[in-house]
Amino acid sequence: xxxxxxxxxxxxxxxxxxxxxxxxxxxxxxxxxxxxxxxxxxxxxxxxxxxxxxxxxxxxxxxxxxxxxxxxxxxxxxxxxxxxxxxxxxxxxxxxxxxxxxxxxxxxxxxxxxxxxxxxxxxxxxxxxxxxxxxxxxxxxxxxxxxxxxxxxxxxxxxxxxxxxxxxxxxxxxxxxxxxxxxxxxxxxxxxxxxxxxxxxxxxxxxxxxxxxxxxxxxxxxxxxxxxxxxxxxxxxxxxxxxxxxxxxxxxxxxxxxxxxxxxxxxxxxxxxxxxxxxxxxxxxxxxxxxxxxxxxxxxxxxxxxxxxxxxxxxxxxxxxxxxxxxxxxxxxxxxxxxxxxxxxxxxxxxxxxxxxxxxxxxxxxxxxxxxxxxxxxxxxxxxxxxxxxxxxxxxxxxxxxxxxxxxxxxxxxxxxxxxxxxxxxxxxxxxxxxxxxxxxxxxxxxxxxxxxxxxxxxxxxxxxxxxxxxxxxxxxxxxxxxxxxxxxxxxxxxxxxxxxxxxxxxxxxxxxxxxxxxxxxxxxxxxxxxxxxxxxxxxxxxxxxxxxxxxxxxxxxxxxxxxxxxxxxxxxxxxxxxxxxxxxxxxxxxxxxxxxxxxxxxxxxxxxxxxxxxxxxxxxxxxxxxxxxxxxxxxxxxxxxxxxxxxxxxxxxxxxxxxxxxxxxxxxxxxxxxxxxxxxxxxxxxxxxxxxxxxxxxxxxxxxxxxxxxxxxxxxxxxxxxxxxxxxxxxxxxxxxxxxxxxxxxxxxxxxxxxxxxxxxxxxxxxxxxxxxxxxxxxxxxxxxxxxxxxxxxxxxxxxxxxxxxxxxxxxxxxxxxxxxxxxxxxxxxxxxxxxxxxxxxxxxxxxxxxxxxxxxxxxxxxxxxxxxxxxxxxxxxxxxxxxxxxxxxxxxxxxxxxxxxxxxxxxxxxxxxxxxxxxxxxxxxxxxx
Numbered sequence: 001x002x003x004x005x006x007x008x009x010x011x012x013x014x015x016x017x018x019x020x021x022x023x024x025x026x027x028x029x030x031x032x033x034x035x036x037x038x039x040x041x042x043x044x045x046x047x048x049x050x051x052x053x054x055x056x057x058x059x060x061x062x063x064x065x066x067x068x069x070x071x072x073x074x075x076x077x078x079x080x081x082x083x084x085x086x087x088x089x090x091x092x093x094x095x096x097x098x099x100x101x102x103x104x105x106x107x108x109x110x111x112x113x114x115x116x117x118x119x120x121x122x123x124x125x126x127x128x129x130x131x132x133x134x135x136x137x138x139x140x141x142x143x144x145x146x147x148x149x150x151x152x153x154x155x156x157x158x159x160x161x162x163x164x165x166x167x168x169x170x171x172x173x174x175x176x177x178x179x180x181x182x183x184x185x186x187x188x189x190x191x192x193x194x195x196x197x198x199x200x201x202x203x204x205x206x207x208x209x210x211x212x213x214x215x216x217x218x219x220x221x222x223x224x225x226x227x228x229x230x231x232x233x234x235x236x237x238x239x240x241x242x243x244x245x246x247x248x249x250x251x252x253x254x255x256x257x258x259x260x261x262x263x264x265x266x267x268x269x270x271x272x273x274x275x276x277x278x279x280x281x282x283x284x285x286x287x288x289x290x291x292x293x294x295x296x297x298x299x300x301x302x303x304x305x306x307x308x309x310x311x312x313x314x315x316x317x318x319x320x321x322x323x324x325x326x327x328x329x330x331x332x333x334x335x336x337x338x339x340x341x342x343x344x345x346x347x348x349x350x351x352x353x354x355x356x357x358x359x360x361x362x363x364x365x366x367x368x369x370x371x372x373x374x375x376x377x378x379x380x381x382x383x384x385x386x387x388x389x390x391x392x393x394x395x396x397x398x399x400x401x402x403x404x405x406x407x408x409x410x411x412x413x414x415x416x417x418x419x420x421x422x423x424x425x426x427x428x429x430x431x432x433x434x435x436x437x438x439x440x441x442x443x444x445x446x447x448x449x450x451x452x453x454x455x456x457x458x459x460x461x462x463x464x465x466x467x468x469x470x471x472x473x474x475x476x477x478x479x480x481x482x483x484x485x486x487x488x489x490x491x492x493x494x495x496x497x498x499x500x501x502x503x504x505x506x507x508x509x510x511x512x513x514x515x516x517x518x519x520x521x522x523x524x525x526x527x528x529x530x531x532x533x534x535x536x537x538x539x540x541x542x543x544x545x546x547x548x549x550x551x552x553x554x555x556x557x558x559x560x561x562x563x564x565x566x567x568x569x570x571x572x573x574x575x576x577x578x579x580x581x582x583x584x585x586x587x588x589x590x591x592x593x594x595x596x597x598x599x600x601x602x603x604x605x606x607x608x609x610x611x612x613x614x615x616x617x618x619x620x621x622x623x624x625x626x627x628x629x630x631x632x633x634x635x636x637x638x639x640x641x642x643x644x645x646x647x648x649x650x651x652x653x654x655x656x657x658x659x660x661x662x663x664x665x666x667x668x669x670x671x672x673x674x675x676x677x678x679x680x681x682x683x684x685x686x687x688x689x690x691x692x693x694x695x696x697x698x699x700x701x702x703x704x705x706x707x708x709x710x711x712x713x714x715x716x717x718x719x720x721x722x723x724x725x726x727x728x729x730x731x732x733x734x735x736x737x738x739x740x741x742x743x744x745x746x747x748x749x750x751x752x753x754x755x756x757x758x759x760x761x762x763x764x765x766x767x768x769x770x771x772x773x774x775x776x777x778x779x780x781x782x783x784x785x786x787x788x789x790x791x792x793x794x795x796x797x798x799x800x801x802x803x804x805x806x807x808x809x810x811x812x813x814x815x816x817x818x819x820x821x822x823x824x825x826x827x828x829x830x831x832x833x834x835x836x837x838x839x840x841x842x843x844x845x846x847x848x849x850x851x852x853x854x855x856x857x858x859x860x861x862x863x864x865x866x867x868x869x870x871x872x873x874x875x876x877x878x879x880x881x882x883x884x885x886x887x888x889x890x891x892x893x894x895x896x897x898x899x900x901x902x903x904x905x906x907x908x909x910x911x912x913x914x915x916x917x918x919x920x921x922x923x924x925x926x927x928x929x930x931x
């Protein structure tokens with residue numbers, strides 16, 4: 001029978017038995033266990049740092065945060081070092097049994113070595129004189145500590161029986177041997193049941209001093225994505241599960257089980273009862289007054305402390321502070337946010353319908369916003385009411401007019417729920433409006449309810465059915481390949497009606513573009529334009545024209561500019577969730593492709609003011625484009641801010657992660673961390689593969705290639721970029737200005753000695769740029785790649801001259817990072833020519849440029865290049881270093897140069913010393929520091 005592997009988030013049942021919930025992998029093969037403990041590197045390093053010098057660590061955090069998993073990792077590391085590891089876990093029922101924990105510890109030791117009081121205890125559970133027992137345990141630990149390292153691990157210390165805690169604490173206070181260490185994990189905050197149990201010493205008293213206290217934090221969104229991926233969950237699940245779980249790994253895995261069972265990527269998962277039970281336990285651990293305040297907050301639209309006080313919760317500030325200490329809420333700009341978000345649902349469910357109605361009445365009476373007041377009055381009743389339904393529709397229209405689209409879907413759905421039978425036709429109108437508004441603001445839970453209710457109604461007109469199905473399609477994000485069945489049903493409902501077929505063909509065009517079938521997509525977009533013109537639908541015609549222009553551009557068709565111009569001449573489409581398909585947005589993207597960065601930035605900032613109140617995918621698209629533009633413009637801090645804001649929106653809305661992770665990776669490459677950039681890009685590749693997203697698969701591969709190239713992994717960079725090239729060739733993409741990977745590919749190939757392949761790739765890219773009339777930015781990057789190739793071939797004079805030209809072009813374009821990059825390559829070439837003073841000068845100019853714009857990873861690279869020059873390498877040393885950079889092993893180098901392996905090793909040692917590096921990876925990075 002196979003074992004069941006979990007992340008390690010465990011709880012104990014009332015009987016004390018170990019129970020683990022979450023996503024499980026049934027397997028007999030330990031190789032299937034997740035390779036590492038996601039997101040806990042900092043905590044583990046802090047623990048190892050403390051234990052390395054003696055003493056102990058106390059881990060605190062709520063149930064399910066991963067304390068047990070951390071103890072597992074600490075125990076594994078100690079076992080590998082050959083240490084004696086003694087481990088015990090408290091249980092709620094055993095807390096009442098004296099010496100139960102101590103007996104568990106003693107059972108892990110050979111009985112023959114135990115002093116008499118402890119031997120009696122281990123054998124029969126005896127209760128010898130207290131002082132003798134404490135001294136005996138202390139002497140026993142001391143004896144083992146004199147032989148080697150001893151690590152005591154105590155899990156769920158809040159349930160350790162008081163007698164054992166006293167004995168363990170006695171020894172801990174008197175231990176001075178740094179070989180005796182301890183890590184104690186304790187749940188915090190405690191539940192009401194735990195507080196009612198017999199008192200016990202603080203967890204810090206169970207470990208030898210000095211003691212380091214660590215609160216185990218929630219997982220970050222990207223770490224949670226890695227955890228879920230290790231258990232077979234799609235990356236798309238990570239954003240929604242992060243929001244719902246608050247980064248608690250146990251909750252995320254439990255919720256993930258429901259996610260797997262749901263009927264589609266757009267459909268929300270039901271809340272598992274085991275999650276409700278765990279959250280109810282945490283909620284009921286709070287005082288009654290705090291729970292009452294949380295109940296009011298859970299029913300408010302946008303709860304604030306001031307609103308809660310007006311609603312009758314006089315101690316709201318204190319109550320919210322206590323709830324925050326319990327990890328159930330946070331304050332965000334004055335708003336009270338539940339963490340995880342599902343806490344609000346569980347809190348609301350603890351009250352009766354009558355009590356919730358009374359709270360809604362109070363909230364309606366204190367609401368300063370008429371729209372919110374209308375919503376609360378409707379929620380206070382549960383019977384059909386025509387006047388209430390119409391007032392909700394009026395409130396929805398008012399919210400839409402002022403841009404508060406997050407409320408629109410909720411209000412329309414409430415109106416439909418409150419509609420009496422005589423308003424049945426209006427109910428169908430309101431349901432489809434709710435579905436569309438929910439899709440536009442990425443609210444799948446509301447879209448699911450509205451679409452299901454409408455499609456279940458046999459009297460729903462086919463136009464309504466098509467619109468409801470399109471709302472479902474719009475929630476798919478980049479995962480449009482999973483929507484074939486929904487498309488087929490919508491096409492069947494649409495029949496031959498051009499007004500219904502036009503928006504459907506537009507979506508089919510976008511599906512084809514995402515899947516990489518751009519020829520098919522261009523045909524669908526052209527058909528959508530024709531249908532929209534027949535139906536008089538200028539909004540769809542404009543968006544279809546914008547989509548067609550995008551496909552024509554990437555396919556290298558010169559008419560794209562005229563196509564976009566015709567689309568721009570049409571009235572602007574309304575803001576309905578598809579801003580990224582509007583002509584103005586596409587025009588801003590084209591300005592970015594053409595290096596008109598200030599114009600693109602100005603237009604996108606204007607769009608940001610329009611879409612920010614509504615949120616959803618439109619806000620994400622504007623933020624990610626702003627990150628792209630500011631990254632290229634060298635506004636590094638601004639770029640990182642836009643990128644991480646875009647990532648947060650994608651997480652909150654459950655959008656496809658491939659685009660957001662690519663955006664963050666590129667911003668990190670410019671102004672953050674190469675390590676983080678590579679991690680994001682690699683996850684982006686896998687997420688895009690899962691969703692069959694050809695657009696962002698190629699872009700994330702480019703980010704992987706750049707990150708690997710700049711960290712010295714030239715072979716890895718070439719492999720990623722070669723795959724990108726093959727994908728673009730298969731998709732017939734010929735425009736080199738959209739995804740600018742060609743220069744990086746040429747550089748990687750040249751560094752590997754594949755000069756002919758590099759030259760062919762460069763020639764093809766330049767020919768495409770010339771044929772399509774691409775601008776100075778694309779040509780400058782090609783020029784820099786040509787300089788790289790010339791330098792690798794030994795044509796140093798031509799390379800330096802070309803690099804001077806490219807640096808000047810990047811200055812004119814306002815791209816300081818690319819300017820500094822060119823200087824670094826020139827410094828590398830000068831160093832190869834033994835012109836060390838010139839190399840230092842160029843590197844210092846690059847360093848000054850990078851420092852001015854906050855390009856952190858480039859600063860580190862330029863700092864190394866500007867350092868005092870190493871002693872000149874001999875011809876043999878230089879040749880061996882070049883082969884190392886190309887990825888050759890010592891044996892391969894020895895065979896190629898007709899040297900012994902020992903000679904190669906000795907020569908490499910001298911090279912490391914001269915260049916100030918310690919490994920082959922650092923050597924490769926140093927040798928390509930100008931890249």
